[in-house]
Amino acid sequence: xxxxDVRDLSVVFQRRGERPFTAVDKVSFSVEPGQTVxxxxxxxxxxxxxxxxxxxxxxRRGNKVTGQVMFDGADLLALRPDDMRDxxxxxxxxxxxxxxxxxxxxVPIGTQxxxxxxxxxxxxxxxxxxxxxxxxxxxxxPDPNRRLKEYPHQISGGMRQRALIAIALACKPRLLIADxxxxxxxxxxxxxxxxxxxxxxxxxxxxxxxxTHDLGVVAGLCDTVNVLYGGKVVERAAxxxxxxxxxxxxTHGLLNSVPRLDSPRGERLHAIRGSVADNIPWAEGCAFxxxxxxxxxxxxxxxxxxxxxxxxxxxxxxxxxxxxVAVP
Amino acid sequence: xSDPITRPTVGAQRDGVDxxxxxxxxxxxxxxxxxxxxxxxxxxxxxxxxxxxxxGGVSLIRDAFRRLRRNPVAIFGAAIVxxxxxxxxFAPLLAPHDPAQRFDELTKNLTVDSIPGASxxxxxxxxxxxxxxxxxxxxxxxxxxxxxVVATLIGLALGVLIGALSGAxxxxxxxxxxxxxxxxxxxxxxxxxxxxxxxxxxxxQWTVILAVAIVNxxxxxxxxxxxxxxxxxxxxxxxxxxxxxKQHSIVLRHMLPNAMTAVIVQATLTxxxxxxxxxxxxxxxxxxxxINRAEWGLMLGVDGQRYFEVRPELAYYPAIAIIxxxxxxxxxxxxxxxxxxxxxxx
Numbered sequence: 001x002x003x004x005d006v007r008d009l010s011v012v013f014q015r016r017g018e019r020p021f022t023a024v025d026k027v028s029f030s031v032e033p034g035q036t037v038x039x040x041x042x043x044x045x046x047x048x049x050x051x052x053x054x055x056x057x058x059x060r061r062g063n064k065v066t067g068q069v070m071f072d073g074a075d076l077l078a079l080r081p082d083d084m085r086d087x088x089x090x091x092x093x094x095x096x097x098x099x100x101x102x103x104x105x106x107v108p109i110g111t112q113x114x115x116x117x118x119x120x121x122x123x124x125x126x127x128x129x130x131x132x133x134x135x136x137x138x139x140x141x142p143d144p145n146r147r148l149k150e151y152p153h154q155i156s157g158g159m160r161q162r163a164l165i166a167i168a169l170a171c172k173p174r175l176l177i178a179d180x181x182x183x184x185x186x187x188x189x190x191x192x193x194x195x196x197x198x199x200x201x202x203x204x205x206x207x208x209x210x211x212t213h214d215l216g217v218v219a220g221l222c223d224t225v226n227v228l229y230g231g232k233v234v235e236r237a238a239x240x241x242x243x244x245x246x247x248x249x250x251t252h253g254l255l256n257s258v259p260r261l262d263s264p265r266g267e268r269l270h271a272i273r274g275s276v277a278d279n280i281p282w283a284e285g286c287a288f289x290x291x292x293x294x295x296x297x298x299x300x301x302x303x304x305x306x307x308x309x310x311x312x313x314x315x316x317x318x319x320x321x322x323x324x325v326a327v328p
Numbered sequence: 329x330s331d332p333i334t335r336p337t338v339g340a341q342r343d344g345v346d347x348x349x350x351x352x353x354x355x356x357x358x359x360x361x362x363x364x365x366x367x368x369x370x371x372x373x374x375x376x377x378x379x380x381x382x383x384g385g386v387s388l389i390r391d392a393f394r395r396l397r398r399n400p401v402a403i404f405g406a407a408i409v410x411x412x413x414x415x416x417x418f419a420p421l422l423a424p425h426d427p428a429q430r431f432d433e434l435t436k437n438l439t440v441d442s443i444p445g446a447s448x449x450x451x452x453x454x455x456x457x458x459x460x461x462x463x464x465x466x467x468x469x470x471x472x473x474x475x476x477v478v479a480t481l482i483g484l485a486l487g488v489l490i491g492a493l494s495g496a497x498x499x500x501x502x503x504x505x506x507x508x509x510x511x512x513x514x515x516x517x518x519x520x521x522x523x524x525x526x527x528x529x530x531x532x533q534w535t536v537i538l539a540v541a542i543v544n545x546x547x548x549x550x551x552x553x554x555x556x557x558x559x560x561x562x563x564x565x566x567x568x569x570x571x572x573x574k575q576h577s578i579v580l581r582h583m584l585p586n587a588m589t590a591v592i593v594q595a596t597l598t599x600x601x602x603x604x605x606x607x608x609x610x611x612x613x614x615x616x617x618x619i620n621r622a623e624w625g626l627m628l629g630v631d632g633q634r635y636f637e638v639r640p641e642l643a644y645y646p647a648i649a650i651i652x653x654x655x656x657x658x659x660x661x662x663x664x665x666x667x668x669x670x671x672x673x674x
Contacts, residue, residue, distance in 0.1 A: 055570055089571035096570075101563035106585045115581075116571045153391075167571065 001073075002030040003207050004054070004175055009067035011046070011053050023049040025231035025282060026067070031175065036201060036208040038222035038239075040215065040254075044276050046231040047211045051177045053077075054209075055094060056084045071175070090120040093168035093206075097180040099160035103152035109136070109163050110148030113170060120171045135166040140196060158189035165196065172204060179211045194220055215258055219243060227251050230279050230287035233306060237313035247309060247320040249294045286318070294319040395667040402663020408656025416469040423463035424451070428620040434458035443639045455642065456631050457619075464622040465645055471623045472653065475537055476603035482541035483602070484595050487548020488588075494549065495556020495587070496579040506553065509546035517543045521605055525614045533616040540605045544598050551594055555587035562586075589668045596661030600654040607650050624650050 011024040024046040031037045039047045052058050053065050056076060069076040071091070076084060088094075096102040104112060113135055114128035123131065129148065136144035139162040152160055161181060168176060178197065182190040198221055201208050210222055218225055218239065225242050227235040227250065235248040246252040253272035274291040281287070285300040292299065298318040306316040396402050415422060425431070435458035437444045445453040452462040490509070494502040512520065524539035525531060559565055560583065568582050609615050610625030624646040632643025 057566060057569055085572045085574065087572065088569070089573070094567070094570040096563060096567055098563055102567040104564045104568070104582050104586065107581070115573065115577075119571070119573060119577075164567070 002070075003033045003035075003072065004031040004209075005068075005070040006030065006050075006054065007068040007070065009050065009053060009069060010065070011049050011058065012064045012066075013062060014064060015062055023231055024053065027226075027228070027231070027233055028067075029226050029233065029236065031207045031209060033174065033207055034201075034205045035224070036210060036222045038218045038225040039209060039211045039228060040213065040218055040225055041228035042213060042276050045228040047213075047228055048179055050228075051094070051179050051209065051211055054177065055088060055092065056081075057088075086120075089116050089168075089173070090171045091173050091175065093171070093173040093176045095161075095164050095168050095176065095178045095181045098184045099157060099164050100152060100184075102164055103160060105152055108149050108151055109155070113148075113163065113167050116167055116170045131170075132166075135170055136163065139163070139166045139169075139200070140192075141166070157185055158192060161185060161189075161193050162196065165193075165200070169200060169204065169206070173206060175207045175209065176201070177209045177211070180213070181210075182212075182214070182217060190217075197221065215254060227254075230276075230282060232282060232287070232303075232316065233314070234288065234316045235313065236306075236315075237309070237311065241311050241313060245311070247313075247315050248317050249292045249319075249321055250288050252321040253291075253293075286316075294321065392664070392667040396663055399663045399666065401659055402667070405656045405659025405661075405663060408652060409660055412469050412473060412653050412656065415466060416473045419466050419470050423460075423466040424449075425460040425463045427459060427463040427467040427622045429460075430458040431460065432458075434460075441638055443635060443642070445639070452641065452645065453639070455627070456635055461642070461645070464627065465624075465649065467622040468624045468627060468646065468649065469653075471533075471621060472603055472607070472625075472650070475533065475540070475606040475623075476599050476657075479537045479540035479602045479606065480544065480595055480598050482537065483544035483598065484548055484591070486541070487545045488552055488591060490545065490549040491552025491591070492556060492579070492584055492587075495553040495560070496583065498557075498560075502553070505549070509549050512543075512546040513550070517601075518605060518608055521609060522612070522614060525609060531614060531617055533621070536606050536609050536615050539609065540602050543605065544602065547598070548591055548594060552587055552591050555590050556583055559583040559587050593661060593665040593668055596657060596664050600657035600661065603650065603654050603657070 007028050008026045009024055009028070010022065010026050012020050012022050014020040027046070027050055029037065029039075039050060041047055049058070054069050054076065056079075058065065065077060067077070071087075076087070079087070103109070107115075110129055110132050113132035114123075114125060117123045117128040117131055118125065121128075133144045133148060136147055141147050141159055141162050147155060147159070147163075152163075155163070161184075165181075181197065182193050185193060194217060197208070200206070208221075210217065212218060222239050224236065224238055226233050227242075227248065229250050235242070235246070235251050237247075242251065243255065246255050250272070253270070256270040257272060259269055272291055278290045279287040280289060280300075282303045285302060286292070286295075286304050289295050289299040294317075296319045298304070304316050304318050306314050309315050431450075431454075434444050434450065434454040438454065438456070438458050443454055443456060444450070447453070450460050450462065452460075452465065455461045455464060490505050494505045515523075521539040521543045524542055525535050528535040564586075565578060565582055568578050573582070606615070607623075607625030607628070610623050611629030613629065615623060615626055628643055628646040628650070632640075632646060636643050
C-alpha cells in the first residue's frame with residue numbers, strides 16, 4: 001500500500017465577486033514508503049498549493065479543496081482539525097523555501113527544535129534540548145552546543161536550512177514535504193543541502209516529496225517525477241525515463257532550456273515561448289497549446305486524457321515528442 | 329573547548345606537530361579538517377571560536393540596544409530621562425525643604441503684587457503660598473514621572489490585551505473590539521480625557537492616570553492588531569503550523585513576541601504624550617485636588633498663570649521642565665524605533 005495516495009485533489013480559490021480560479025485540478029499521485037517523488041513545474045502551476053493542501057495549511061476561507069489525500073489509510077482532508085494538527089510535524093514534516101523567514105526571529109534555534117519535540121514526543125525542555133543538540137549535529141551543523149543558543153539571524157543561510165531540516169525530521173516523520181528547499185540558497189550550499197537531504201532520506205527511510213522548478217534537483221534526487229502544468233499533471237515518469245525520453249512537449253521544453261556546458265559557443269539558449277499566463281482553460285483543450293511547438297487540432301478540442309505510456313509512466317498529450325534527448 | 333591561551337606558542341611547534349596539542353583536539357571540528365590545517369591556523373581558529381562562543385546568543389533586543397547606543401540623539405534623550413529619574417528618586421536628598429511646608433520668612437513678605445524671589449535659603453524663591461519653589465519643582469518630577477509611567481503601563485496592558493485578542497482571532501471578536509477603538513479614536517485625546525475625568529465622582533491622581541491610560545488604549549490596540557495580522561501571514565507562523573504547534577503557543581510564543589516590538593517603541597513615545605496629557609489635565613484644574621502635592625501641570629496652571637505678571641518664573645520653570653522631560657522621552661523613543669525597526673538593520 002502506498003504511504004500517501006493523492007486522488008483527484010482539486011483546490012479552487014473563490015473570492016466573493018471574483019471568478020473562481022482552479023489552482024490544482026484533479027491531481028493524483030502516490031508516494032511509496034521511502035520513495036522520493038518530484039513535483040515539477042513553473043511558478044503558478046500549483047506545486048506549492050498541492051503541498052499546502054496535503055498538509056491542511058490552506059486558509060480556512062476563500063478556497064475549496066476536494067478529492068482525497070489518503071495517508072496511512074486515513075483521508076487527511078476528512079480529519080478533524082485537532083487530529084490533523086497532531087499529525088503535522090509528527091507523521092508529516094515540511095521544509096519551506098526561505099529558511100530565514102521560516103524561523104522565528106526572536107527564539108533561539110535550540111528552543112525552536114525543542115518545541116516540536118516537546119509538542120509531539122512529550123519531552124521536557126531539558127531532554128528536548130539534549131535531543132536538539134544531537135539533531136543539529138546529525139544535519140551537519142558544526143558546534144551545535146553554541147548554535148542552540150543562537151538566533152536565526154546569527155547563522156548562515158545554509159545552516160538555517162539545516163536547522164529547518166533538523167526541525168522537520170525531529171519526530172522521524174514517515175513523509176517529508178520539501179517545498180523548493182534550495183531556491184533561496186546559493187549554488188554550493190544547494191548542493192550541500194541536497195546531499196544532506198538524500199543522505200537523511202536514505203538513512204531514515206522517510207519518503208520525500210520534492211517540490212521544485214529546478215530540474216537539476218530532480219535529476220539528483222527523485223525516483224519518479226510528476227510534471228505539472230496549469231494545475232494538472234501532464235507527464236509522470238521514472239527519473240531516468242523522463243530525462244532520456246521526455247514525451248510531453250512541455251517537459252521537453254523544460255529540459256531543453258537548461259543551459260549546458262557542452263553546447264557550442266554562441267548558441268542561443270532555448271526557451272519555451274510565451275509565459276504561464278498564455279493558457280487556455282483545460283475544459284477547452286490543452287492549457288499548454290498556445291505555447292506548444294507540437295500543437296495539433298485535437299489540442300483545442302477538450303482536455304487531453306492522462307494515459308499510461310509503454311514505459312510505465314503517464315502522459316497527457318495528443319502529439320508527444322518522439323526525439324530523444326542526449327543525457328548530459 | 330580547550331583554552332587557546334594555554335596552547336603552545338607558534339615558535340615551539342615550528343619543527344613539527346606537538347603531540348599534546350593533537351590530543352586535545354577541539355570538539356566540533358572533524359579530524360580530516362584538522363589534518364589539513366596547520367597548528368598555527370588551528371590555534372587561531374580556536375581563539376576565534378572561543379571569542380564568538382563567549383559572546384553567546386545575541387537577541388534582537390540586545391542587538392537593537394547596541395544600535396541604540398551608537399545613536400547620539402537617542403543617548404541625549406536617554407540622558408535627559410535618566411537625569412529626571414534620578415532627581416525623582418533622590419528628591420528627599422536633593423530638595424532643601426519640605427515641599428508642603430509654608431515658611432514664615434516667606435509668607436510675611438507675601439502680597440498679591442509681590443512674591444519673594446531668590447535668596448540664599450530659597451534658591452528659586454517662594455511660591456504664592458510661601459513654600460520653597462525649588463523643593464516643589466524637585467518633588468514635582470516624582471509626580472510627573474509616576475503619572476506618566478503608570479498611565480502608560482496601564483494603557484499598554486489593556487491595549488495589548490485588546491490588540492492581541494483582535495489580531496489573533498479575527499472574525500467577530502476583531503470586529504467588535506475594533507469598532508470600540510474606532511469610537512475612542514474618533515474623539516480628540518484631550519477631550520476624551522477631560523470627559524473621562526468629569527465622569528469620575530471624586531477626582532484624585534488616579535482619575536488622571538486612568539483617563540490618560542484609557543486615551544492611549546486604542547492606539548496600542550490598533551498597532552498590535554496590525555502587527556499580529558502581519559505575523560499571522562508570516563512564513564515562520566506557517567512553518568510552526570506545519571509542525572502541529574497548538575494555537576495558543578502559536579499566538580503566545582510565535583506571534584506576540586514578534587509583534588510586540590512596535591508596541592514597545594510606541595510605549596516610549598507614549599510616555600511623553602502621557603506626561604503632557606496629565607499635565608494638561610492638572611493645568612485645567614482637573615487633576616489631584618490636594619494642594620500640598622507638587623505637580624508641574626498644576627504649578628503651571630494655577631500659580632504660574634495667576635501670578636504670571638508678578639513672578640513669571642512660576643510659569644517658566646514648570647513649563648520648561650515638562651517640555652524637556654517630554655522631549656527626552658520622545659528622542660529616546662525615536663531612537664528605539666530606529667534601532668528596533670528591521671529595515672534599519674545594518
